[in-house]
Amino acid sequence: QIERTLAIIKPDGLFGNHTDAVKKIILESGFRILKEKIVQLDQESAASFYAEHSARSFFHSLVQYMTSGPVLVMVLERDDAVSGWRTLIGPTDAIKAKITHPQSIRAMCGTDAEKNCVHGSDSSQSAQREISFFFDSMPSGLQDIEH
Numbered sequence: 001q002i003e004r005t006l007a008i009i010k011p012d013g014l015f016g017n018h019t020d021a022v023k024k025i026i027l028e029s030g031f032r033i034l035k036e037k038i039v040q041l042d043q044e045s046a047a048s049f050y051a052e053h054s055a056r057s058f059f060h061s062l063v064q065y066m067t068s069g070p071v072l073v074m075v076l077e078r079d080d081a082v083s084g085w086r087t088l089i090g091p092t093d094a095i096k097a098k099i100t101h102p103q104s105i106r107a108m109c110g111t112d113a114e115k116n117c118v119h120g121s122d123s124s125q126s127a128q129r130e131i132s133f134f135f136d137s138m139p140s141g142l143q144d145i146e147h
């Protein structure tokens with residue numbers, strides 16, 4: 001079933017110059033990048049995006065991290081896009097990913113459980129909310145690329 005999901009290359013991914021390598025994997029894995037833009041999140045928008053984690057001990061640090069620099073957000077389309085992208089990025093904790101999923105994107109460019117380089121929606125409902133968050137309620141980015 002053709003689906004859409006939201007992918008984010010986080011500030012550590014952009015600063016670490018991993019964008020081209022990640023996009024190469026995306027395209028070679030059969031995804032179409034329907035939309036993309038570079039966004040600088042502010043504290044309010046980062047907190048709102050990650051609202052489901054607001055009670056977690058790492059929430060404040062997560063918001064600091066996600067606002068520490070620009071992010072690249074992309075709408076990906078493919079058969080089984082949500083779980084397909086989650087499989088490619090690997091486990092949340094990049095330290096564990098390097099051991100258990102060494103070929104995964106987080107193993108390649110992530111650092112730890114927080115600085116894990118990339119995001120992927122965890123369900124098709126999350127994907128709809130997250131795509132709309134970035135591309136409907138926050139229409140302009142630092143750089144918008146329409147495909």
Ligand code: CMP
Nearest residue numbers: 053058062092113114115116118119120
């Ligand atoms: P992401 O998949 O974008 O969704 C929630 C984010 O919270 C996650 O990636 C990490 O960046 C961060 N996160 C998840 N678990 C932890 C943790 N145990 N410690 C610190 N940050 C975390």
